[in-house]
Amino acid sequence: MSEPQDAPSPDEGLIVAPIRVGHEKSWLQRLSMGLSRSSQALSEQVASVLVKRTLDQAALDDLETMLIEADLGAAAAARVTSAFAAARFGKEADETEIKESLAEAIAHELLRREGVFDPYPTPAKPYVVLFVGVNGAGKTTTLGKIAADLKKRGAKVLIAAGDTFRAAAIEQLTVWAERAGVPIITKPPGSDAAALAYEAVMKAREDGVNVLLIDTAGRLQNKSGLMDELAKVVRVLKKIDVAYPHETLLILDATVGRNALSQVEIFTQVAGVTGVVMTKLDGTARGGVLIPVAEASKAPIKLIGVGEGIDDLQPFNARAFARSLVGLDAA
Numbered sequence: 001m002s003e004p005q006d007a008p009s010p011d012e013g014l015i016v017a018p019i020r021v022g023h024e025k026s027w028l029q030r031l032s033m034g035l036s037r038s039s040q041a042l043s044e045q046v047a048s049v050l051v052k053r054t055l056d057q058a059a060l061d062d063l064e065t066m067l068i069e070a071d072l073g074a075a076a077a078a079r080v081t082s083a084f085a086a087a088r089f090g091k092e093a094d095e096t097e098i099k100e101s102l103a104e105a106i107a108h109e110l111l112r113r114e115g116v117f118d119p120y121p122t123p124a125k126p127y128v129v130l131f132v133g134v135n136g137a138g139k140t141t142t143l144g145k146i147a148a149d150l151k152k153r154g155a156k157v158l159i160a161a162g163d164t165f166r167a168a169a170i171e172q173l174t175v176w177a178e179r180a181g182v183p184i185i186t187k188p189p190g191s192d193a194a195a196l197a198y199e200a201v202m203k204a205r206e207d208g209v210n211v212l213l214i215d216t217a218g219r220l221q222n223k224s225g226l227m228d229e230l231a232k233v234v235r236v237l238k239k240i241d242v243a244y245p246h247e248t249l250l251i252l253d254a255t256v257g258r259n260a261l262s263q264v265e266i267f268t269q270v271a272g273v274t275g276v277v278m279t280k281l282d283g284t285a286r287g288g289v290l291i292p293v294a295e296a297s298k299a300p301i302k303l304i305g306v307g308e309g310i311d312d313l314q315p316f317n318a319r320a321f322a323r324s325l326v327g328l329d330a331a
């Protein structure tokens with residue numbers, strides 16, 4: 001283990017968000033709380049545009065516009081609108097009935113895009129998980145949340161601080177590792193990430209680790225360099241075992257909206273994404289962006305982040321998501 005060489009710059013703020021303790025809320029409550037900005041925005045629109053109105057073509061056009069404004073994109077907005085029309089056309093409906101149909105249409109979009117992240121227990125030892133995505137997307141935080149959860153479930157976990165680009169990144173991940181109570185392997189800032197990944201696998205094998213979580217750097221301004229480095233990490237892992245990495249999670253920040261779509265394309269090309277994690281759904285009123293992302297990605301959506309706390313990372317459940325998004329009880 002190496003000590004970080006310099007302190008994080010002040011503009012980076014807190015390295016790790018304060019932790020919330022206790023399990024006073026169910027995951028469904030967390031989900032609906034996390035999506036409340038989106039569901040409030042949609043609820044207001046539904047109330048002003050659709051309620052107590054005959055659902056004719058003009059109303060459907062308004063619905064479609066509203067869904068495009070919620071970042072669903074033209075194609076998905078059109079499909080959701082026609083599915084909604086099939087249930088409600090020519091009738092009047094109250095707010096709950098409208099939301100039920102809307103949720104049903106959105107869930108239908110997402111059901112076949114629902115995936116499961118299940119690294120433990122598995123026969124593979126270690127089960128290798130690579131975290132990719134642009135800077136600030138939430139890779140390190142997501143990795144930390146997963147590490148803590150796996151540890152709690154009894155897995156033997158090892159973290160590799162593969163974002164060797166800056167000292168602060170290594171330090172941030174070290175805090176998460178301590179918090180989760182799992183060992184971390186680091187190298188000094190500027191070290192070769194692929195070499196670190198190699199060493200991490202060797203150590204994981206030696207120690208009988210169940211799950212190896214490998215963080216990576218992600219810098220848009222240095223796109224080709226980043227992509228070369230990432231491709232090299234993947235190449236080195238595959239050389240050890242073609243099954244590695246068993247899982248490559250692409251972390252996307254919901255607050256960047258439709259910019260996430262180009263990230264899906266780039267990272268799928270370079271790293272072969274097997275699952276998508278959408279973070280910061282609590283930080284946007286346009287959580288609907290998950291729908292075009294799911295449509296654009298070959299890999300399914302596996303996890304969503306609805307807050308900074310350790311319990312705010314959830315398995316992706318299409319129906320619960322769709323219901324929460326429109327402001328219905330998710331259950």
Ligand SMILES: Nc1nc2c(ncn2[C@@H]2O[C@H](COP(=O)(O)OP(=O)(O)O)[C@@H](O)[C@H]2O)c(=O)[nH]1
Pocket residue numbers: 016017133134135136137138139140141142218251279280281282283304305306307308312
């Ligand atoms: N509100 C909210 N913030 C998040 C979520 N996931 C990550 N963050 C925050 O996003 C910021 C960037 O996360 P980080 O893990 O450092 O991103 P990285 O550069 O991809 O490793 C941090 O301040 C995190 O606390 C989430 O689901 N909700």
Ligand SMILES: [Mg+2]
Pocket residue numbers: 139140141163169215
């Ligand atoms: Mg990071």
